[in-house]
Amino acid sequence: MLNQNSIKTVAYLESILNYAEAHLGVRFKPTGKYRYSAFCPFHADTKDSFRLYVDGNDVVRFHCFGECKGDWDIYDVIILREKCSFREAQRIWAEYLGIKDVEFHSGRSQKFPAPDTEPEPDDSVAFLKPAEPDNQIKATLAEAAGFYNELLLSDPEKYSKVLTYLARRGLESPIIERFQIGYSPAYADEIYRGRALINGFLDRFNSEHRTFRIFQDACLVRLLNDENARGYGYYRQQIDFTTHNPFARNYGDYFAGRIVFPIRNIAGEVIGIIGRRPDNRGIRWLKQQAGEGAITTKSWLYGIDKAYRFIKHYRTVILVEGIFDYFFFYGLLQDQGRPVVVSTLGSYLSAEAMGIFKSLGVEHFIVAYDWDQAGRKGIETIAAEVGGTVYYLGGMQPGQDPAEKLKGVIGSISGFSLKHLMASAKKHQPASEKPIHMSFISCGPVDKRDITFSPAEAESAALRPDEADANEYYYDVADFLPMLSYDHGNKAILDQTINEITKLLESRPTAPQSESFFTIPVKFMQTEAYSDLGPALILWLRLVIEQQAKKRRVRQTDAVLAEWLGTTRRTITTYKRSLHEHGYLKIDTSTRPQRLSVRYFPK
Structure with a gap:
């Protein structure tokens, strides 16, 4: 037989x-x-x-x-x-x-587990020597983050469970938009089948295989037939032989079935992504696997792009363990344009991350998680070098009010009004145990940064004597146009140019000095919103000038904008995206060329 x-x-x-x-x-x-x-x-x-x-x-x-x-x-x-x-x-x-x-043989295959016996795996985290991804990888990560964010917000009904889950954790639509939080549909999704990102970029993959390799290097897609991968028994079942396209058939989105949180560096560039299941089964968090030097996780600090200027100003940082812990503390600040909190994405602070804090001149470390001996020693060493202090608050407990963690450091830090924060937090803490959204913190005018206002005083912004009746500041176009260029040769010169532009803005003239001028609202300058824009400030100011001169929205291609500012279309795209994410630019692509509308106050 x-x-x-x-x-x-x-x-x-x-x-x-x-x-x-x-x-x-x-x-x-x-x-x-x-x-x-x-x-x-x-x-x-x-x-x-x-x-x-x-x-x-x-x-x-x-x-x-x-x-x-x-x-x-x-x-x-x-x-x-x-x-x-x-x-x-x-x-x-x-x-x-x-x-x-x-x-027939009655046993099982030694190579493959039986189908449906292996659940979706939770990948472990691997680390490489610290090195930021190259520009292509960062640009690809930024595209993926934008794609997932737009997908999540495009169909609130379809993704209602995800949005409800985020809302329960205190992340409403404004936070989702500002932090570009997204969602990657699961393999069980009947439309996307765990391939939303792949399908979204399939035309580009088909036309240039190298583009797909960059997505692989950025750890955004996974080979489903990788016998060495953890969870091979699960992923091989997701191979889709109903399509002949090799990308859609043999690969899946790396973060399929997870909420995605982009991780940014100080410059605001996306350097990684972390994913979280919208349920509590299994190991819930998934970091990208480090591979071939393209992705490294050791210097990841969630929220550092929003916080670094103000960490440097206050010389203070609040360290929390997880992303949702971050948003709990972030929600404490009424003035959310000045956060000093970052998540270390775990209870370990790497040497690379400590180097970032040292470069920012941090003196006061408020640690709100359970740390190990090595982590504690590292932070205390940095604090000792600069004569600073370390406040250990311990880890967050389920349902705990994050404001309670700050009781031990009330009044200890100059220029950081924890006393008033606590008073307001206690008053406004909702019964639902959602994050607190009320407190009063202000740094005062530029020349009086150490002044801390009481709640009553903080309700209205501090004004200079000559600001009382002014609604706008008047700036000469001729003073700004020569500096509105990205053709500087290196980053140091670009930073110097931005500093010079900032000094011009802070002169705040209350009357026109020439016939050719543009205006900026007083309230925009009072909030120092321009300090949030970084190099994108150059593009923003040029669009302000063009929009006011023509008294309508700017209708130009990226190629024309690049020619105006002495740069490439890629740079224009990057800074347009940054301005849009911060709420300072509205982009309408329904017409050709595009219509760009400057905003002074994010919605």
Whole structure:
């Protein structure tokens, strides 16, 4: 009687070839005796790395010399294709051959677990030596973050469970928009099938395979047929043989089924992404895997892009463990334009992260998590070097009011009104245990930064004597136009130019000095919103001048804007996105060319 081994030998080579071509959608070419090659059906193959050969035991086998690096017999291929068990694969193959009298093996496949027995895995975190991603990787990460954010906000009904979950954690639409929080639909999603990002960029992948490689290096997609990956038994079942496109068939979104939070550096560039399940099953958080130097996680500090200027000003930082802890403390600040809180994304503060705080001149560390001995020693060492202090508050407990954590440091930090923060927090803490959104903190005028206002005084912004009746400041166009360029050669000169522009803005003239002028609202200057814009301030000011001169929205292509400012279209796109994210620019792409409308006060 025939058995399962005897019907996978060279005697059945032609049948195996025919089955593979018919069911895998490949075409084999002979390369020698009993040897054939084709493009691998299990990854985006460009070098016909899929081989069919006969081994020393006369068994017909398949091997991928490309990304899969897998070696299979006909049963393995059937298991991959049909997502079935080993016993079912034997039955399918015997039936295909028209053989009824076969002795099947009763055990399980040693290579593949049975389907539906392995849940979606939770990947561990791997670290590499610190090095920021290159510009291509950062640009790709930024595109992905924007894509997922737009997807989440595009269909509130479809993603109601995700939005409800975020709302329960205190993250309403304004926070979701400002922090560009998004969602990657799960593999079970009937429309996207865990491939929303892949499908969104499929045309670009098809036209240029190198683009797809960048997405792989950025750890945004995963190969579903990677035998060495944790959770291979789960992911191989997600291979989609209903499509012939190699990208949509063999790959899935890395963060499928998770809320995504972009991680930014001090410059506001996206350097990574972290994902969170919108439920509490399993290990809930997923960081990108470090691979080949493209992604590193050691210097990640969530919120540092929003906080670094004010950390440097107050010489104070509040350290929290998780992202939702971050938003609890962020919600304490009524003046959310001046946060001094960051999440270390764990209870460990790396040497790279401590180096960032040292460069910002931090003297006071308020630590709101359970740290280990090494982490505590590192922070205390930095504080000792600068003669600063460390306040250890301990970890957050479920349902705990984050304001309670600050009781021990009331009044201890110059220029940081924790006393008034506490009084307001206690008064306005809602019964629902949502994050507190009321407090009073102000740094006062530029020349009196140490003044702390009481709640009554903080209700209205402090005014200079000459601001009492002014609504706008008047600036000469001729003073600004020569500096509104990105053609500076290096970052140091660009920073110097921005400092010079800032000094001009802070002169705050209350009357026109020439016939050619533009205006900026007094309230915009009082909030010092211009300090949030960074290099994007140059683009913003040029658009302000153009918009006021023509008395309508600016209608120009990115190419024209790039020519105005002596830079590339990519730079314009980056700073346009930054201004839009901060709420200082409205972009209407429904017409050609686009219509750009400057805003002075984010909605």
